[in-house]
Amino acid sequence: MSSTAPAARLPADSEATEQIADRLAEELAVPPRLDDRLPGWWPQSLAHGGVGIALLHIERAASGRASWSTAQLWLRFATSSELSIGANAGLYFGAPAVEFMVHAAAPHLHGLAEHTLPALQEATDRVIGHRLEAARHRLNLRRRPALAEFDVIRGLAGLSAILLCRDDPATGPLDQVLAHLVAVTEPLSEEPDLLPGWWSDLAPDGSLSVAFTGGHANTGMAHGIAGVLAVLAVALQRGFAATGQATAIARILAWLDRWQQQGSASPWWPYWITRPMLHTSGPIERRPQRPSWCYGTLGVARAQQLAAIALGDPRRRAHAEGAAAAALSDPHQLRLINDSSLCHGYAGVVHIAGLMAADSPTPHTLASTVAPLLEPLTRHLTNQQDPGWMEGKAGIALALHALAVCPHTGWDRALLIA
Numbered sequence: 580m581s582s583t584a585p586a587a588r589l590p591a592d593s594e595a596t597e598q599i600a601d602r603l604a605e606e607l608a609v610p611p612r613l614d615d616r617l618p619g620w621w622p623q624s625l626a627h628g629g630v631g632i633a634l635l636h637i638e639r640a641a642s643g644r645a646s647w648s649t650a651q652l653w654l655r656f657a658t659s660s661e662l663s664i665g666a667n668a669g670l671y672f673g674a675p676a677v678e679f680m681v682h683a684a685a686p687h688l689h690g691l692a693e694h695t696l697p698a699l700q701e702a703t704d705r706v707i708g709h710r711l712e713a714a715r716h717r718l719n720l721r722r723r724p725a726l727a728e729f730d731v732i733r734g735l736a737g738l739s740a741i742l743l744c745r746d747d748p749a750t751g752p753l754d755q756v757l758a759h760l761v762a763v764t765e766p767l768s769e770e771p772d773l774l775p776g777w778w779s780d781l782a783p784d785g786s787l788s789v790a791f792t793g794g795h796a797n798t799g800m801a802h803g804i805a806g807v808l809a810v811l812a813v814a815l816q817r818g819f820a821a822t823g824q825a826t827a828i829a830r831i832l833a834w835l836d837r838w839q840q841q842g843s844a845s846p847w848w849p850y851w852i853t854r855p856m857l858h859t860s861g862p863i864e865r866r867p868q869r870p871s872w873c874y875g876t877l878g879v880a881r882a883q884q885l886a887a888i889a890l891g892d893p894r895r896r897a898h899a900e901g902a903a904a905a906a907l908s909d910p911h912q913l914r915l916i917n918d919s920s921l922c923h924g925y926a927g928v929v930h931i932a933g934l935m936a937a938d939s940p941t942p943h944t945l946a947s948t949v950a951p952l953l954e955p956l957t958r959h960l961t962n963q964q965d966p967g968w969m970e971g972k973a974g975i976a977l978a979l980h981a982l983a984v985c986p987h988t989g990w991d992r993a994l995l996i997a
Contacts, residue, residue, distance in 0.1 A: 596982045597644070597980065597982075597984075599957060600977075600980040600983075604635060604645065604649075604976050607972060608636075609652070613656075620667075622656055622660055623676060624676065625670065625679065626732070627969060628657075629653060630676045630677060630679075630680045630968075631974065632966060632968065633657045634973070634977070635973040635974075636649045636650035636652075637650045637988055641684075641988050642987045647687075654680070654681075658695075662677055664705055667733075670737030670738055670741060671737065671969070675706055675741050677699060678696070679740070679992075679993060681696060682741070682989070683990055687987075700745065700751070703738070704751060707738050708752065710734070710735055710738070711755055711759060713728070714728050723780045723794065724777065726779055726785065726802045727785065728763075729759075729777065729807055730801065730803065730806055731995050736809075739814065740992050740993060743819070749819065753819055754819070757814055757819065760811060761824055763776050775804070775834055777796060779796075780794040794853075795853045796851060798835070798848050798879060799878060800873060800995060801878075802873075804834070805879045806882070806995050808885075809885050810995055813885060813997075816889040838852055840863065844906075844912070845867065845906050845909055846902045846905070847868070847876045847902070848879045849864050867906070869912070869923060870909075870912045870928060872927035872928070873927075875906075876912070877928045878927075878996075881931050881934065883898070883899040887899060904944045907945075907952065908948060917959070918963070919959040919963055919975050921968065921977075924975075925956035926974055926975040927974075928952065929952050929978055930978040932945050933949060933981065933982065934991070949982070
């Protein structure tokens with residue numbers, strides 16, 4: 580499994596893409612002033628603020644593309660305010676996000692780990708402890724979860740990614756988190772519909788909605804079960820397994836198999852399954868949706884590829900790789916992508932395609948899909964104003980940089996794709 584393997588590298592175009600990455604990084608070289616105009620949350624946000632931009636400059640410095648001075652400016656900026664360990668803290672915000680950032684920089688900056696990681700790890704472990712306590716209480720009451728309990732963005736799947744970055748993940752609460760994620764895959768009751776344990780009574784945005792009466796099962800990487808699948812697979816591949824972890828992976832895969840749709844160009848998976856869909860015969864959507872990281876075929880396919888590698892399942896591995904390659908060769912699906920971001924745009928699909936190619940025994944098919952995507956990626960940059968990692972320039976620059984240089988910092992582990 581490639582965590583530091585290159586994405587599909589393009590020797591003829593690598594300098595051109597690196598120059599675009601350079602320009603984006605230069606636009607983000609100087610942190611803003613900390614004053615009343617800047618939201619207090621901004622410095623410690625991986626998704627939309629200082630932590631994410633720091634990751635860009637850390638990666639560029641670690642790979643020799645830039646000096647460490649800019650990265651250190653952003654490291655100081657990201658740690659300039661009191662770090663959150665509240666209900667909003669997770670992989671993408673607060674003390675856990677800052678810990679993830681420090682893990683990226685620590686191998687390259689002498690003394691950083693010793694001076695900062697003990698306190699950050701303690702803070703992250705406190706966040707995880709509170710989340711596990713609430714999750715166990717919910718399970719004891721036989722209630723259905725909110726997506727924020729287990730997802731990548733806000734929940735325990737994302738927090739697992741931080742634990743896996745530590746020098747010795749086994750010394751922290753990783754085993755407890757994995758055990759709970761296994762429990763999330765188990766049905767809560769023997770009701771006729773036999774809903775999966777990750778079925779939520781809420782809408783995807785966490786609200787009660789008449790559009791989601793009876794709740795839904797979320798398929799996506801960002802907020803759904805594909806993110807849980809990915810982290811269980813990565814942990815298993817690295818030798819960290821809770822009781823029943825392989826069975827949990829198989830349970831998720833069976834659900835994805837059940838709801839796989841077969842389009843004219845490729846197989847694909849709906850963003851979510853609702854109560855009415857449970858009783859629908861035949862296709863539940865007419866055409867594939869956007870094939871992005873957050874929701875869509877590329878994220879779900881990468882999670883399945885990781886699971887296949889962990890389980891030693893070459894047939895599923897080939898199926899996942901074929902689904903991704905077909906989606907990225909389908910003009911209809913590509914037209915649904917309307918920005919350049921990591922989250923739901925071209926940068927995300929380009930980077931996933933490269934990682935999947937690097938992990939494939941037949942890499943050419945997936946690697947060949949990357950070059951045609953660079954033109955729409957760069958074209959959409961003209962409308963890109965967001966500076967951030969998840970939906971803006973920092974994440975796009977990292978994906979472009981990875982086309983030319985093997986990643987040195989594991990920045991993409993925050994997407995649960997590596």
